[in-house]
Each structure stands twice: as structure tokens, then as C-alpha cells.
Amino acid sequence: MAVTAQPVQPHEPGGPRVPRTIQGIADALAPDRRMEFYRLVLVAEAGVELQSVIATWWGQAMLDTDPDREGVISAAEAGTLPTVSMDEVFRRRARVIPF
16 A cells, blocks of 8 residues: 655745744644644653644644635545655655755
8 A cells, every 4th residue: 555645835935834933833823722732832842742743733734824725625535635655755855855
């Protein structure tokens, strides 16, 4: 069975829609989700644990602020969201970040 992922998105002109910072993520979240994010950030240890919280919630904030959010969710639920194989993801990353 092949593992797939969402397509790699091109760089957004002017920087990302949501800065990958605690404040940037918090600003993009709805108030109830923002409080949960802050709670997790405040108890996370510096290093891998904090980076995991930031990475997870940055993804949530990007989805929450996606102008095509409803279309992405509908396509994912319908199984029609375009995907690429992990091999292709690795090939694309290797072009940008040599391993």
C-alpha cells in the first residue's frame, strides 16, 4: 500500500499566511482554540515537545485561515483531495534541502 500526502504547496509571495511563531499561530486561531494552544505551549518543554506543539497547531492555523478551507475539507471527506506519494515528497524536498 502506498502512503500519500497532500501536495507540497508552493511558496506564498510575501511570506506564509500564518507566521510559524507562537504569536502568529495564536492570532490565526479562533478564541476557544487559541486558549487550548496557549495551554499546550505553556506546559511544553523547550525543544522537541514545544516544536511538536508549534508544528501541530501551525497546521491547524493554516487550515483555519485557508481561503478554500471548506473546499479542502469537502475534498478530504469525499476522498478527492489531490495527493502525492511520499516518494514524490522526498524527491521534491531533496531538490530544495539536500539530505
